[in-house]
Amino acid sequence: MTNHWIDIANSDCIFIVGSNAAENHPISFKWALRAKDKGATIIHVDPRFTRTSQHADVFARLRSGSDIPFFGGLIRYILTNNLYFKDYVVNYTNASFIVGDKYDFKDGLFSGYDAEKRAYDKSSWAFARDEAGQIRKDPSLKDPRCVFQILRKHYDRYDMKSVSDTTGTPVDDLQRVYQTYAATGKPEKSGTMLYAMGQTQHTVGVQNIRAMSIIQLLLGNMGVAGGGINALRGEANVQGSTDQGLLYHILPGYIPTPTAAMQTLKEFNEKNTPVTKEPQSANWWGNRPKYMASFLKSLYPKQDLDTGYGYLPKLEPGKDYSWLTLFDQMLGGTFKGFFAWGQNPAASTANSNKTREAMTKLDWMVTVNIFETETGSFWKGPGMDPKKVKTEVFFLPCAVAFEKEGSISNSGRWMQWRYAAQKPSGDTKPDGDIIYELFEKIRELYAKEGGACPDPIRNLDWDVATQHVFDPHKVAKRINGTFLTEKTLKVGDADKTFKPGDPVPTFALLQEDGSTCSGTWVYCGSYTDKNMAARRDKTQTPMQAAIGLYPGWTWAWPVNRRVLYNRASVDPQGRPYQPHKAVIEWKDGKWVGDVPDGPWPPMADTAKGKSPFIMTAEGMGLIFGPGRNDGPLPEHYEPMECPVGSHPFSKQRSNPTALKFTGPTEVHAACDPRFPFICSTYRVTEHWQTGVMTRNSPWLLEAEPQMFCEMSPELAKMRGIKNGEKVILESTRGSLWAKAIVTERIKPFTVQGQTVHQVGIPWHFGWTWPVNGGDSANILCPSVGDPNTGIPETKAFMVNVRKA
Amino acid sequence: MEWNRREFLKIAGVTTAATAFGGLGFDLRPAHAEAQAAKLKFTKQSTSVCCYCSVGCGLIASTDKDGQGRVVNIEGDPDHPINEGALCPKGASHYQLGQNDRRILKVLYRAPYADKWEEKSWDWALDRIARKVKEARDAGFVTKDAKGRTVNRCENIASVGSAAMDNEECWIYQAMLRAMGLTYIEHQARI
DSSP, X not given: OOSOGGGGGGOSEEEEESOOHHHHSHHHHHHHHHHHHTTOEEEEEESSXXXXXXXXXXXXXXXXXXXXXXXXXXXXXXXXXXXXXXXHHHHHBGGGBBBOTTOOEETTEETTEETTTTEEOGGGGOBOBOTTXXXXXXXXXXXXXXXXXXXXXXXXXXXXXXXXXXXXXXXXXXXXXXXXXXXXXXXXXXXEEEEOHHHHSSTTHHHHHXXXXXXXXXXXXXXXXXXXXXEOOSSTTHXXXXXXXXXXXXXXXXXXXXXXXXXXXXXXXXXXXXXXXXXXXXXXXXXXXXXXXXXXHXXXXXXXXXXXXXXXXXXXXXXXXXXXXXXXXXXXXXXXXXXXXXXXHHHHSSSHHHHHHHHTTOSEEEEEESSOOXXXXXXXXXXXXXXXXXXXXXXXXXXXXXXXXXXEEOTTOEEEEEOOOSOOSTTOBOHHHHHHHHHHHHHHHHHHHOOSSOHHHXXXXXXXXXXXXXXXXXHHHHHHOEESSOEEEEETTEEXXXXXXXXXXXXXXXXXXXXXXXXXXXXXXXXXXSBGGGOBOOOOOHHHHHTTOOTTBSEETTTTOSSTTGGGGBOTTSOBSSXXXXXXXXXXXXXXXXXXXXXXXXXXXXXXXXOSOTTSTTSSBOSSOTTSTTOSSOOOOBOSSOSOSOBTTBSOOBOTTOBOOOSTTOOOOSSOTTSOEEEEEEOOTTOOTTSHHHHTSHHHHHHSOSOEEEEOHXXXXXXXXXXXXXXXXXXXXXXXXXXXXEOTTSOXXXXXXXXXOEEEEEOOOOTTSXXXXXXXXXXXXXXXXXXXXXXXXXXXXXXXXXXX | OOXXXXXXXXXHHHOTTOOTTGGGTSOOHHHHHXXXXXXXHHEEEEEEEOSXXXXXXXXXXXXXXXXXXXXXXXXXXXXXXXXXXXXXXXXXXXXXXXSOTTSOOSEEEEOTTOSSOEEEOHHHHHHHHHHHHHHHHHHHEEEEOTTXXXXXXXXXXXXXXXXXXXXHHHHHHHHHHHHHTBOOEEOGGGO
């Protein structure tokens, strides 16, 4: 989230799309309703009428997988009717940038496409530069090669009729949504966009979010109270686990993982440190070498930086290591061993039958969980003969959240400390102790016996326990960072000397020379003279109280900033666009309110002022985004499995760069009469993720005991299915039973003049428990993914439904 | 006077136009306050945060002081500025994660081709896992890639997980995996 949960109450218009916040983030919805009480409008766009729709002032249905046409139509509406916030667009976005001569877009393909590699050479998307290397601009936004005009041309094709034909949304409903939301383009109004997996689990997932970002920039909704792009994340610490770099492509704090093409730290820094010629750009990532050095020192404080860097594994350039690829490789026999730590991939991975079979190719699997899972017990699951499964499985039982101490980070980036309320049950241990003890044993083996490349293991600073018990405070201090050698630095206007072991108070003081360590630079400032995440101080200034800001309650990364990009909430003189709900204000030569995005004066000070989007090299919001793998502007492509043979926007039916695999289960049904219905997966209030915790909680299981499929009365009639009857769902990958819920919450769509049906299923069930509860929805889902992130397309695929 | 929930609802049911307490002709607040005080007297309170979605609602866990030191109740934290004491059904069922006869409380092991789990000790399991990790890593470690560049990769072990861990646990987990040279490191955020 750029903003935070309480901030939703500050909005004038709440646009919820690809999320059922009322049912899946119920407490968050209180803040949406509070905004509504104050006169805000709630828009809900979804294939299905839910409790969120029930509270919405405007509800519009769209067919799963047609979000970009929906948003493209909105972009066109905003531009055609001059409803954008002109000053904001000119001053704070790249709308005025001139795009280079080589950029082109023809019939669904951007320039630079290589059909053989199914990938783009992105160099033709670069901006035009003058002799001094500065980007050429036209602040009048009239140059036909400026981003604004390219945007206009690109979305000119997204007229109401083409959009409605594709999304299945009636034109009147489109009109209502567009008109309502575009009204937030007035400087004094703010609109927020709330989304969840309904936006991301698509082969165009990243471009769905890009489309929303473009809309928010055009309307001046980024950085303001009640604005922003807000992901309603689904796991208590999925924000934190991402921040801590538990993904193949990033180290902690969003530092890219080194590749083999970066053999030395110097090469790494050269390739990963953006430079800018824009005079007012802060270019914050220009500090990356300091963060990388501090990370290396957090692992290897006693080794010099080059040695520590040399220890890190280097990815093969261009090779994908992401989730779907991992399981494809597992099926191919790449792995001897596998850790499924606090996760249930046998139920959570698209194409579950493939995933479960892949697990039979392992020599061993270690799985850590609270309850039995479909993963740990895969060898005795449906269709498995244990006598034929070689995999050795270790199930390590772990403590639950309130049996240990530590911090988690919510979607609003609040790092919140939790305390142990009881001792771990039975023989269970906190995950921290299991990791600590396991690696102690691995270290002992390498110390005793040597082995392949032992130094990175032997030299890792493994001081993470106190008296052989995992110590979260010790680790939290290391994540924050400390000085390793004495250092005198300028703090404000005065010199301050820091001694070895002193916490680094803020990441602005992290060093490139190895004199500081910081495990995760964005968390620098979280554990200084005290544990900031444990704070419970609700003191506010009147300005903070007006927008529900609690700067003394826990701690938010970065530097306790609660609203990101907040320098865009003020005009170039530092005056809030929305004085009644100001986030920051430049007053008497300093900022008041939230922690500003950097200490510099506002932009009108051309010598010292900085542009608001400090994490982009140019300092501007990216309407044109030349870094993505599938194009600089969102373009409609159908899901890999879809009910139409073509669409009105181009001849390119599906995303030409989507992540795909080959094999017997990788057959995709497009316009295939055997699989005529669109299917989407979702959640219910009483269950969570694969259901491991909630299916095993009796109160929750009683409320939602088994797998179901929601369908329209029209579809039910056509297939002779009655409410409550058992049905079979089938895709090219597998089949599944469910109880039919025949409901008017689901209605057929009219797409290109044809009636198209959609059904919906929850994904919380699994064969281990309860008995006769059903199995995972992911059995049906395809293993295809977004070309930027690899996230699977589990929100739009094709199935058949029949009476069991 | 003591009233249980069922009796209370019975009375409330016949006084249809009544407000919550007003229609009963007496005030339940003192009884409510006494119940609260009893809870505080025999339990220790600690704060926590919900383990389900990412809203981050505050919890208060009450732990039995005199008995087994077990959690006897978990409710919303009224001081927490996000949830202001409220919880959804999942958050409200937290207690059942701590007291639950379906929890797995012992280390379990499934031998190759076996059709059942066996209980094992932590030491036995961690020793064997450490040995398996070392065997795999030593056998498959890739020091240089095809182009002769140093890569230090352990490509025959993969890991997924976990957004269910605390920040501090996630951090040491990635440190361990990267020190061993793993490149296939993924978790919930990808899916």
